[in-house]
Amino acid sequence: MPSSTSSRFGLQMLWSVSLKEAGLLLLISIxxxxxxWASNSDRLPLRAEAAVYELELEAPLLTVAEALEFYExxxxxxxxxxxxxxxxxxxxxxxIREATFDDDLLENFDFMFPEDALILFGGGDLSRxxxxxxRLKARGYENLHILQGGLSGWQHGGGDIxxxxxxxxx
Amino acid sequence: MSGLLVLLxxxxxxxxxxxxxxxxxxxxxxxxxxxxxxxxxxxxxxHPAALLLPMVEFVVGAALVLGLWRRGSSLILAVxxxxxxxxxxxxxxxxxxxxxxxxxxxxxxxxxxxxLWRDLxxxxxxxxxxxxxxxxxxxxxxxxx
Numbered sequence: 496m497p498s499s500t501s502s503r504f505g506l507q508m509l510w511s512v513s514l515k516e517a518g519l520l521l522l523i524s525i526x527x528x529x530x531x532w533a534s535n536s537d538r539l540p541l542r543a544e545a546a547v548y549e550l551e552l553e554a555p556l557l558t559v560a561e562a563l564e565f566y567e568x569x570x571x572x573x574x575x576x577x578x579x580x581x582x583x584x585x586x587x588x589x590x591i592r593e594a595t596f597d598d599d600l601l602e603n604f605d606f607m608f609p610e611d612a613l614i615l616f617g618g619g620d621l622s623r624x625x626x627x628x629x630r631l632k633a634r635g636y637e638n639l640h641i642l643q644g645g646l647s648g649w650q651h652g653g654g655d656i657x658x659x660x661x662x663x664x665x
Numbered sequence: 666m667s668g669l670l671v672l673l674x675x676x677x678x679x680x681x682x683x684x685x686x687x688x689x690x691x692x693x694x695x696x697x698x699x700x701x702x703x704x705x706x707x708x709x710x711x712h713p714a715a716l717l718l719p720m721v722e723f724v725v726g727a728a729l730v731l732g733l734w735r736r737g738s739s740l741i742l743a744v745x746x747x748x749x750x751x752x753x754x755x756x757x758x759x760x761x762x763x764x765x766x767x768x769x770x771x772x773x774x775x776x777x778x779x780x781l782w783r784d785l786x787x788x789x790x791x792x793x794x795x796x797x798x799x800x801x802x803x804x805x806x807x808x809x810x
Contacts, residue, residue, distance in 0.1 A: 509736065513795065516737020520725050528720040531690075539693040543711040548701045558694065643694075 536560070536652065546621045547643070553629035554615065554639035559652035562614055562642050566654065571612045576627045577646070585616065585649060586657040591627055600634065609635040616642035616649065667793075672801030674790045675729050678742055681787060682726030688769045689719035699766030703752050704759075721745070729794065732803010739794040746788045753780050 532538050537560035547556070557565075565571040566585070573588040580590075589607055591599045600607075607613070613636060617624040621641065628639050642649060650656060689696040697715035700706050706714050721741065729738040749767075756763060756776045765776050774780065794800065 509796070513736040513740045516734035517740045518737070520728055520734055520737050520741060521721065524721040524724045525717065527724055528717045531720065532716055539697065539712050539716060541712050541716075543697065543701075543708050545708055548698065548708070548711070556694075 544621070552621065552625045552641060553632060554625070554641050556643045557614060557640040558643055559648050559654065562616075562640075562649065563652060563654055565612075565614060571614050571640075572607060573642075574607075574613050574615045574627075575646075576615055576617045576624045579618075580659050582659055583656050584646065584659050586655050588616075590659075591615075591631070593623055593627060596627065596630055607636075609637065611636070612638040612640075614640045614642055617645045618647070667797055668799040668801040670801075671735075671793045671797050671799060672732075672803075674793045675732065675735060675739075675801060675803070678739070678787055678790045678794075679726040679728075679730035682722045682742060682745075683730065685768050686719040686722035686726065689715075689766075690723065692770045693719070695770035696766060699764065699770050702761070702763040702766075703756055704761070705752060705755065732800055732805050735794045735800045735803065735805065739791045743788055743791040743795065746784045746791065750781055750784045750788075753784070757781075 532541075537558055566573070573585045575584045575588040575590050576592060577584075578592050578594060584590075589599075589603045591603065613631070615624050615628055615631075624641050624645070628641060631639060644651070646656075693712075693715050696719065697711050700715055700718075701711055722745070725738045725741045725745075728734050729742065753765065753776055757778070761776065763776055765774050765780055767774060767780070
């Protein structure tokens with residue numbers, strides 16, 4: 496009996512020590528995650544956007560940090576898909592909107608070619624931007640990306656903004 | 666001799682978890698998509714899980730390799746492995762054709778029975794550091810009890 500009591504005591508001690516250590520390690524992990532998340536400018540939002548995961552997007556998503564790099568390189572064309580611009584957009588962006596898709600495409604005929612690398616962005620509505628990406632793909636545009644977070648994500652990430660200059664204001 | 670066994674188990678299990686965490690830490694969005702493919706985690710917890718899980722793997726894996734809080738770290742990793750096995754088992758039962766996302770978020774190993782065996786092997790390797798009196802060489806200041 497004494498040996499069984501002592502082994503039970505040993506087991507209790509082992510669990511007690513293990514749980515204390517595990518709690519401490521989890522606390523450190525949570526603090527490290529919070530610190531890493533707070534210091535990362537291109538961080539994952541805490542709240543998942545269902546559309547990102549549920550939609551079969553017509554083009555791959557691009558993070559703001561990646562889009563900013565492409566913007567600096569100046570090779571990619573930015574395409575604003577918002578129906579209402581609020582008077583500002585990414586500098587140099589062309590407008591292709593759902594309601595006026597064919598007219599907009601015609602208007603940009605001399606500036607936007609099927610071989611161009613395009614970054615589409617909206618006001619955060621991924622389904623609309625994805626629809627436009629699908630329609631562009633049907634017209635032969637293959638090199639397409641969708642900016643995650645839209646224009647507000649771009650602004651939040653420190654991207655340049657300029658007034659719209661082609662009469663596309665809301 | 667038992668100290669050497671515990672050290673070996675610590676380095677293998679801890680090393681595997683550190684390695685597994687790196688790509689996930691670098692690509693949290695892609696890892697969130699991997700988690701989502703399992704269709705287990707609710708949307709509200711998806712991003713917090715994608716952020717926290719790789720950090721737990723890294724911190725706890727490092728602690729185990731270094732011999733710090735080896736009982737606690739091996740307990741957490743054992744629980745994680747059990748959770749992974751439940752996730753993989755549930756994906757297999759639902760015939761989900763998905764990649765496991767164990768070591769990288771870009772494709773990788775498809776979910777299959779072999780992963781369950783691998784995780785079971787790692788789970789068994791967690792037992793010596795958790796249960797044995799000696800902890801092997803490490804940074805722990807207390808005697809290896």
